[in-house]
Amino acid sequence: DVKVTQSSRYLVKRTGEKVFLECVQDMDHENMFWYRQDPGLGLRLIYFSYDVKMKEKGDIPEGYSVSREKKERFSLILESASTNQTSMYLCASSGTRAFHTEAFFGQGTRLTVV
Amino acid sequence: GEDVEQSLFLSVREGDSSVINCTYTDSSSTYLYWYKQEPGAGLQLLTYIFSNMDMKQDQRLTVLLNKKDKHLSLRIADTQTGDSAIYFCADNQGGGADGLTFGKGTHLIIQP
Numbered sequence A: 001d002v003k004v005t006q007s008s009r010y011l012v013k014r015t016g017e018k019v020f021l022e023c024v025q026d027m028d029h030e031n032m033f034w035y036r037q038d039p040g041l042g043l044r045l046i047y048f049s050y051d052v053k054m055k056e057k058g059d060i061p062e063g064y065s066v067s068r069e070k071k072e073r074f075s076l077i078l079e080s081a082s083t084n085q086t087s088m089y090l091c092a093s094s095g096t097r098a099f100h101t102e103a104f105f106g107q108g109t110r111l112t113v114v
Numbered sequence B: 001g002e003d004v005e006q007s008l009f010l011s012v013r014e015g016d017s018s019v020i021n022c023t024y025t026d027s028s029s030t031y032l033y034w035y036k037q038e039p040g041a042g043l044q045l046l047t048y049i050f051s052n053m054d055m056k057q058d059q060r061l062t063v064l065l066n067k068k069d070k071h072l073s074l075r076i077a078d079t080q081t082g083d084s085a086i087y088f089c090a091d092n093q094g095g096g097a098d099g100l101t102f103g104k105g106t107h108l109i110i111q112p
Helices: none
Strands: A004-006 A010-013 A019-025 A031-038 A042-049 A064-070 A073-078 A087-097 A100-105 A109-113 B009-013 B018-024 B031-037 B043-050 B055-058 B061-066 B071-076 B085-091 B106-111
Touching: A004 A087, A010 A019, A019 A031, A019 A087, A019 A109, A031 A064, A031 A073, A042 A064, A042 A073, A073 A087, A100 B043, B009 B018, B018 B031, B018 B085, B018 B106, B031 B061, B031 B071, B043 B055, B043 B061, B043 B071, B071 B085
Parallel strands: A010 A109, B009 B106
Antiparallel strands: A004 A019, A019 A073, A031 A042, A031 A087, A064 A073, A087 A100, A087 A109, B018 B071, B031 B043, B031 B085, B055 B061, B061 B071, B085 B106
């Protein structure tokens, strides 16, 4: 059974804290992604990585950074959390099967910044 | 730029058919997808269709693709309360590491 696991379901952090969101996949996928999901805005891509130590900015990278030191792990870092980063964060990994891309998602981390 | 559009809400009665619509702009998309997100969970792949197909059926689900109009629909027959979820349309823009482009999601509400 394929899995993408996010380290926390719920987090509450204070403004200005450094926050780490961890994601691990067991499918040996090259590609990993971080999205945030907000009501009425759908999924917005923050960062993605197509290989170890590689990272690319998505649509809304400001205020975030990422780390991919191992193939199976992709971390999202909020350098100094702010209240506008309160959101649901979804990690995904994808691989190519029979020429089509299939993405697998973690269960999400609901982050509240107070 | 690339865009995938879908309405935000759809309300249907239990037992009726639900039809969720989606339009996309990138004609180079080779695969189109429907993902389902149940409350408090991540997204799960529901079904997909290759761009050279017009229709794909899988039990209660029927996907229709009109490539000329760049219109994709998902029909759920005999809608049940367990179908209540957010449904996301996505395309693959021809594939690649930059992943899928998602619509904003349609929240399917089931009335008893």
